[in-house]
Amino acid sequence: MFGDIMGMMGKLKETQAKVEETKKRLDTVLIDEESNDGLIKITVTANREIKSIAIDNTLLEDKEQLEDYLIINLNKAIEKATKVNETEIAAVAKEGMPNIPGMDMFK
Template sequence: MRDLMGMMKKAKEMQTKMQDLQAEMANLTAEGKAGGGLVAITLGGDGKVRAVNIDSSLMKEEEKEILEDLLLAAYNEAKEKIETVIAEKTQTITAGLPVLPGFKLPF
């Protein structure tokens, strides 16, 4: 019975920490750059693009396809950074509690 009570206590603590993490994630941002910094995208913890910065040297019609590729690369880099930070923070919160394989936190 003690094990169950201890596990319930840990689950409650984890729930509180997850709520704190979700609030923190709302303010989390990461910047992805491509093309040596010619294109930069700032991504929020919610996965939404917050800002796009394009160097004016790329504003040529014949380089449109290159610009599109650089935007994708910068976005993907920023998204990967956000996912890494979230995974690290989630792992510290769930340490000691069994989590089902494939179960993604936060909810």
């Protein structure tokens, strides 16, 4: 029994390391979001860090419209990045879960 616990602990540490590696890799996964009319383009990482924002000059004439574009498109980019992030982390975590009786809800 003690060996089983030690084996599970080792597996959990290994999984934790894989999750950390995945988080680092997600810093390099870029998500692009563009407004329907192409007036604003946003790039974020899968870890939800904004990398770039490109704004068409026509939006600079209307502060309210620019703010609306930023809010809408930043939220879309963050939503996409969150989905990628959660999917990748969950896949690594699920793969490394030890077989603990009664804990098969994660499989």
